[in-house]
Amino acid sequence: MKVKLASSYGFCFGVKRAIKIAEGYEDSATMGPLIHNQNEIDRLKTDYNVGLYNNLTDVKPKDTIIIRTHGIPKNDLKDLRKKDAKVINATCPFVTTPQQIVKKMSQENYSILIFGDEAHPEVKGVKSYGEDQEDVHVILSISELDNINFKYDKIATVAQTTKKKETYLEIVNALILKNKEVRVFNTICDATFENQDAARELSKEVDVMVVIGGKNSSNTKQLHSICLENCQDSYLIENAKELDPNWFKNKNLCGITAGASTPDWIIQQVVDEIEKY
């Protein structure tokens, strides 16, 4: 089986930076999974003894705690800083930006709209920076707009860094038609765009498409959904073990892309395996 990699794929700036930070603090622990990739988290544990805490109550005195790339809610950070622990912030700078925008805009009496997934840790963190939590609204699609009662007719809006720009624009357009002022912050990350555009192009020319990434990773799921638009035989896997030889029967060319949290060593294993078929 011939394999072709997307022209852009895999680790983004924020993930590379967070891993480098974590590798610099042996015997530390991350607050929540550092990135959305279990294999890489396991590697950090094995190679650097970087552990994982899921609750503030896990923190012990003198611990070194690394804040995950997606950030954590404002009050959790505050509580963490009160403990007798060293806090290292590996929040992606592109996530810190919408956190600070939400803080500033709500202080200036704008109603806040976040385009994103309310359950995603990044969005939980960003939302927590609103001064008036009652007037910070999170939606995933334009249809949810009708149910929102904004406090003001001045709206500030940010997007989860990994969301589709087309859907963000749809939502923004609806806001503009109904409100006096809409302050639009384009917080969608360029890396996401680049990986998405490359996946779109590649999926048009191949017979089968393999998307490698965490199944709880927002940007990996988006890549998969984009590939499915052009190539019915698109599969999402976390690592080479999940490959099924049946996918490649009677196919000539296999395209490969990977989410922003997928390390190169996992991608290489997948490529090596597919090339054997």
Place this chain on the structure above:
Amino acid sequence: MKVKLASSYGFCFGVKRAIKIAEGYEDSATMGPLIHNQNEIDRLKTDYNVGLYNNLTDVKPKDTIIIRTHGIPKNDLKDLRKKDAKVINATCPFVTTPQQIVKKMSQENYSILIFGDEAHPEVKGVKSYGEDQEDVHVILSISELDNINFKYDKIATVAQTTKKKETYLEIVNALILKNKEVRVFNTICDATFENQDAARELSKEVDVMVVIGGKNSSNTKQLHSICLENCQDSYLIENAKELDPNWFKNKNLCGITAGASTPDWIIQQVVDEIEKY
């Protein structure tokens, strides 16, 4: 010939207000045409001796000068106030709003984009309020965006009150994809929307459509263009004298709409005439 009026047409709030103001100042003069309708301007001259000045040099001591609904450039207003004349401001409040936005936003170091017609008096006035005239850009279509060098990556944008919202959104979307922050002020007037929506609906159900309004009126021209999309036999006239009986041959139902500067008495004359056919 049967005639049907659009569910919304004619004079908007700002025009009604300006005429009322002008009627209250006999023997005054307007600075530029008060509204874009020659017939109504003639009526104000005949009934109230409200004259028309086109240049500041026309102003004589003790004159009462009425600022037109579209507003005038900031420096003209300043110069006018220095003269020994009484200044009455009939600028539509919906036009004063974008003037003040452009002033404030350029003071706060936003680059300014105005969606509108650079040659239109309203736009000339709004543009004049930018602190840095080099960084206030006026465009009529999305294709012109490529030629603009904004000074900042924070853009504030307003629209001429009578422009199409769909085109404004297209431009805004392109801005959002290329800039960190876009501050969108929806300054398109509701009255324009309402007349446009009603014209669109009516033009779908009639055999011939007559749009009444000034041929230099931006919103009247838009109404005409919207009607043409649904009804090939759509005609733009300023008054009943311009009607051509040939337009109504073998037609059953004639739709009527009118621009925001068209007085009811002109509309009534047109309706009366068409009903005779």
